[in-house]
Amino acid sequence: MTAPLLDARLVVDRGAFRLDLPLRIDAGEVVALLGPNGAGKSTALRALAGLQPLTAGHIVVDGVDLDRPGHGRWVPSERRRVGVVFQDYLLFPHLNARDNVAFGPRRQGLDRRAARERATGWLERVGLAGYARRKPGQLSGGQAQRVALARALAVHPRVLLLDEPLAALDARTRLDTRAQLHRHLAAHDGAALLVTHDPLDAVALADRLVIVEDGRLVQEGDAAAVTARPRTDYVARLVGLNLHRGHADGHRVRLADGVTLHSTDRVDGDAFVVFPPAAVALHPHRPEGSPGNTWPATVAGVHRHGDYLRVQLTGALDVAADVTASAVARWTLEPGQQVWAAVEASETRAYPA
Amino acid sequence: MTILRHPSTGRRGPRRRVPAALLLPAALGLLLLVLPLVGLLLRTPWASLPQRLTAPGVLTALRLSVQCATLATLLCLALGVPLAWLLARVEFPGRRAVRALVTVPLVLPPVVGGLALLLVFGRRGLLGGWLDETFGVTLPFTTTGVVLAEAFVAMPFLVIAVEGALRAADIRYEEAAATLGAGRLTTFTRVTLPLVAPGVAAGAVLCWARALGEFGATITFAGNYPGRTQTMPLAVYLALETDLDAAIVLSLILLAVSVAILAGLRDRWLGSP
Numbered sequence: 001m002t003a004p005l006l007d008a009r010l011v012v013d014r015g016a017f018r019l020d021l022p023l024r025i026d027a028g029e030v031v032a033l034l035g036p037n038g039a040g041k042s043t044a045l046r047a048l049a050g051l052q053p054l055t056a057g058h059i060v061v062d063g064v065d066l067d068r069p070g071h072g073r074w075v076p077s078e079r080r081r082v083g084v085v086f087q088d089y090l091l092f093p094h095l096n097a098r099d100n101v102a103f104g105p106r107r108q109g110l111d112r113r114a115a116r117e118r119a120t121g122w123l124e125r126v127g128l129a130g131y132a133r134r135k136p137g138q139l140s141g142g143q144a145q146r147v148a149l150a151r152a153l154a155v156h157p158r159v160l161l162l163d164e165p166l167a168a169l170d171a172r173t174r175l176d177t178r179a180q181l182h183r184h185l186a187a188h189d190g191a192a193l194l195v196t197h198d199p200l201d202a203v204a205l206a207d208r209l210v211i212v213e214d215g216r217l218v219q220e221g222d223a224a225a226v227t228a229r230p231r232t233d234y235v236a237r238l239v240g241l242n243l244h245r246g247h248a249d250g251h252r253v254r255l256a257d258g259v260t261l262h263s264t265d266r267v268d269g270d271a272f273v274v275f276p277p278a279a280v281a282l283h284p285h286r287p288e289g290s291p292g293n294t295w296p297a298t299v300a301g302v303h304r305h306g307d308y309l310r311v312q313l314t315g316a317l318d319v320a321a322d323v324t325a326s327a328v329a330r331w332t333l334e335p336g337q338q339v340w341a342a343v344e345a346s347e348t349r350a351y352p353a
Numbered sequence: 354m355t356i357l358r359h360p361s362t363g364r365r366g367p368r369r370r371v372p373a374a375l376l377l378p379a380a381l382g383l384l385l386l387v388l389p390l391v392g393l394l395l396r397t398p399w400a401s402l403p404q405r406l407t408a409p410g411v412l413t414a415l416r417l418s419v420q421c422a423t424l425a426t427l428l429c430l431a432l433g434v435p436l437a438w439l440l441a442r443v444e445f446p447g448r449r450a451v452r453a454l455v456t457v458p459l460v461l462p463p464v465v466g467g468l469a470l471l472l473v474f475g476r477r478g479l480l481g482g483w484l485d486e487t488f489g490v491t492l493p494f495t496t497t498g499v500v501l502a503e504a505f506v507a508m509p510f511l512v513i514a515v516e517g518a519l520r521a522a523d524i525r526y527e528e529a530a531a532t533l534g535a536g537r538l539t540t541f542t543r544v545t546l547p548l549v550a551p552g553v554a555a556g557a558v559l560c561w562a563r564a565l566g567e568f569g570a571t572i573t574f575a576g577n578y579p580g581r582t583q584t585m586p587l588a589v590y591l592a593l594e595t596d597l598d599a600a601i602v603l604s605l606i607l608l609a610v611s612v613a614i615l616a617g618l619r620d621r622w623l624g625s626p
Contacts, residue, residue, distance in 0.1 A: 051528050077531035090529040094547040103543070107534035155533060 005029075006159055006191040009057035010047045012040075019043050019215040020057075025159075025191035032194045032206030036234055040215040041195045045161050048193065049084050050077035061158055061191075078107070083157030087164045089148035091136035097147045098123060098132035104155035122150035126180070142173040149184060160185075160192040166201055178204055199238045203227075211235055229351050230274060241274045242319050245353055253350055259316045261293050261343070263350040270353040279347035280321035282311065283340040284331055292344040299337040309333065313341055390608065397605055398598045405602045410579055410588070415606060418584040421496065422564040425503035429511045429560050432504075434553060437515035438541060452516075459509045466505055467573025474501070474574075498575035499582050503564035510563050511556040518552020519545070558618050562611055 004024040012019040019040035025031050033041050046052035048059060050066065058068040065073040066080055083104075091100050101119035102112075110118065123129055126146040136144055145165060152160060165181060166174050182205055185192050196202050202209055203223045211219040211226070211234070219231045230236040236243030246255035248271035254260045261273050281287075287294055297313040304310075304325075311321045311333060321341060333339075398405070405411070439445075440452050458466055474481045474492040484490045492498045526548060530540040546553070568586040575582040577591065585607045592600040 049528075049532050051531070077528070078534045078536050080532075082532055084529065084532040086525065086529060090523075090525055092526060092529075092544055092547075094550075103530070103535070104533035107539065151533065 003063065004191075006048075006059075006061050006193075008048065008059040010044050010059070011055050011057035012043050012047055012052060013055040014043065017215060018055075019047075019212075021210075021212055021215070021217050023193075023210065025193060027191060028189055029208065030185050030188075030192040030194060030206045031208050031210055032196055032202035033210050033212060034196060034199065034202045034238070035212040036197060039212045041197075041212060042163060044212070045084070045163050045193065045195050048159065049082050049161055050075065050080050081155065081158045083152030083155055083160045085145075085148045085152045085160075085162040085165050088168055089136075089144045091139075091144055091147055091151070093136050096133045096135050097128065097139065100136070100147055101151045101154050104151060108155060118154055119150070122154045123147070126150045126184070140173070141169050142177050145169065145177055146180065149181065153184065153188065156190075158190040160188055160190055162192070162194045164196055165194070166198070167196070181205060228349065229272070231272065231353075236274065241276055242280070244273045244317065246271060246273065248350060248352075251345070251350075255317070257316055259295055261348060261350075262345040263348040264346045265348070265350040267350045267352055271350050272353050273348050273350045275343050275348045277310065277320040277322040278308075279343050280313075280319060280323075281342045282321055282323055282328060282333075283342060286340050287342050292342055292346075293348075294340055294342045297339055297341045299333055299335050299339060301335055302333050313339070317341075393601060393604055393608065396601055398601065401598070402602060405599060406606070408599075411603065411606070413580050414583055414585050414588040414603070415610075417496070417499075417580070417582075418565055418586075418607075419610070421499045421503055421584060422561050422567075424500045425507055425564040426511075426557055426561040428500060428504045429508045429564075430553070430557060433508050433511040433556075433560075434515055434546075437512045437519060438545070440512070441516045441519035455512050456509050458506050463506055463567065463569025463571075464573050467502055467570035467575075470498075470502060470505060470570065470574040474498070493574055494576040494578065494582060496575075496581055499571050499584060502570040502574045503567045506567050506570050507560040507563040511560040514556025514559060515549065515553050518549040518556075521552075522548050554618070558614065562614065565611065566607070 005027040006023065006025040008021075008023045010019055010021045010023060017040070021040065021044055023031070023033075023044070033044060035041050043052060047054055047067070053074065054067045054069050056069055058070070059066040060068075061080070061082075064075075065071070066075045067073065091097075092103065095103065098116060098119045101122050102115040105115035105118045106112065120129070120132060123132055126149060128143060128146055128150070131139065131143060131147075134143075136147070139147060145168075149162075149165070152162075162181075166178055169177055178201060185194075185205060194202065194205055206223075208222055209220065209226050210217065211232075213232060213234055219226055219235055226235065227239040230239055230241055230243055233243060244253075244255050244261065246253045246261070248254075248267040248269060250266055250268065251263055252260050253263060253267070253271050253273045255273075263273060283294075286296075295316050297315040297317065297319070299311060300314045301312040302309055303312075305322070308322050308324050309328065311323060313319045313321060319341060436455065440448060440455070471478065471493055473479045474484070476482060476485060476491065476493065481492065484492070492501060522545065526544055527540050530544045535543060565584075566586055567584070568590065571582065571584060572587055572590075577583050577587050579588075583591070585603055589600050589603045589607070592603055
């Protein structure tokens with residue numbers, strides 16, 4: 001097994017908050033760092049970029065220590081060969097697009113002409129050849145994003161860091177820009193880390209997801225593995241599943257709140273059970289002869305999503321149910337109403353916690 | 354296309370009454386600032402103005418004033434901008450004390466400043482004797498002395514303006530420059546300085562205006578030698594004792610130069626709303 005291009009354990013203490021995140025990225029790999037606001041994603045990115053020193057741990061790129069407080073090793077930002085696309089791009093407002101992109105190559109020792117040539121090449125690659133002389137203020141959001149990407153790539157970084165690169169764009173620009181970004185990330189031969197709170201961006205752009213909550217790594221894996229087996233409420237909500245934790249004994253999982261769910265999956269010991277909201281059926285009375293799981297519930301809220309209703313249930317279990325409007329046309333669903341919920345055992349997935 | 358306008362945004366919207374308790378002192382304040390200038394204009398001997406303007410000594414004093422104020426401003430820029438950067442960007446022990454020290458010349462009576470300069474750079478002063486013996490450089494009662502005195506008094510204006518601009522500037526641009534391989538000095542010259550250029554320009558204008566009007570420190574440290582250290586304010590003061598009309602004309606020139614500079618730069622740099 002070869003060593004990964006980037007090997008890090010990012011430990012940063014900031015008051016009561018502590019980030020402690022192991023992170024390994026191979027050459028050519030794109031990793032999405034996903035998490036709610038305040039989880040420590042940006043702190044991790046700043047630590048990798050050299051804008052935030054580590055409290056402990058290490059950052060190693062290509063076998064070279066960039067930050068290792070235990071040994072007093074520290075390489076400042078400007079000598080790290082790390083490219084950053086900042087959330088609001090931070091294009092230098094006094095320089096035009098070309099000179100923004102040429103800024104990095106100039107610092108690497110290229111003369112003005114060579115740096116501008118390289119910058120022009122990168123602007124062509126991101127499809128902005130005609131915009132070289134525009135100032136950042138004269139660029140649209142999507143164009144500015146592409147200039148920022150070109151500026152970061154023009155220094156041939158070993159590690160490319162992207163901080164919410166699509167967050168500032170409107171929905172339409174976002175789709176185009178995401179497709180473009182995907183192309184450039186695929187062509188990048190170094191490691192790439194994408195910080196985002198949008199699961200769609202993460203799944204579309206990254207080979208692997210790293211999910212961080214409250215400074216801790218909570219789950220890691222490719223998109224299929226993470227979406228099939230979420231391990232925290234945050235991840236479950238992100239991928240749109242109901243998640244419950246309990247103790248399994250074969251096909252039966254006894255949940256903490258006393259309800260027992262049946263699953264066709266077989267597990268023993270501490271386990272998670274997940275099922276999609278669409279698998280939950282609602283009945284006005286206890287369903288007769290149902291082979292699956294049934295339990296009484298109270299309606300907490302009803303929201304319309306297109307042609308189905310998202311019903312939030314409380315009671316023994318907090319569960320989201322998606323029912324078609326026609327299925328509940330005969331009775332009006334209101335908060336406070338008592339209903340019976342049912343889920344087929346075959347619709348649930350159970351796996352060890 | 355018809356644009357519907359909310360009454361409060363239209364010109365005919367309800368006007369809010371300005372309370373007299375605020376309006377009266379505001380008007381008096383304005384009067385206090387403007388009335389002396391009006392007095393100056395009213396008393397100007399317009400008929401003899403052309404020949405007075407060309408009188409020997411007037412142009413000499415004006416040229417010397419502008420030259421010295423400009424040199425003092427350049428000196429303040431060369432020293433004050435790095436000082437402002439240090440205060441705004443580098444954590445060092447005693448930073449608060451240094452910032453307080455920088456502002457001392459603002460509150461110090463200029464005459465005291467001139468005396469202090471004399472004690473340091475005078476022929477028997479702390480550094481003056483050494484400068485004289487080693488380099489043969491004498492500062493008091495020279496044109497260089499005028500520049501030094503003006504810089505001493507005017508530097509705080511520049512440092513405060515630039516430091517404020519640096520603190521207000523988005524430091525993340527400097528971080529972006531660092532990730533692109535720029536060291537601290539390159540970041541300062543290529544990114545920070547262009548970003549705060551309006552603040553530097555505003556500070557330089559204030560600095561220049563203060564230097565142009567400098568009197569107390571100059572007369573104490575550099576004396577009052579026509580053609581060498583006699584700047585316009587000194588000439589005004591001297592003329593006041595012998596020829597009131599000449600003093601008025603000199604004052605008028607000084608006023609015109611100041612207003613012209615301020616008006617020329619105000620819209621571009623002083624951030625008028």
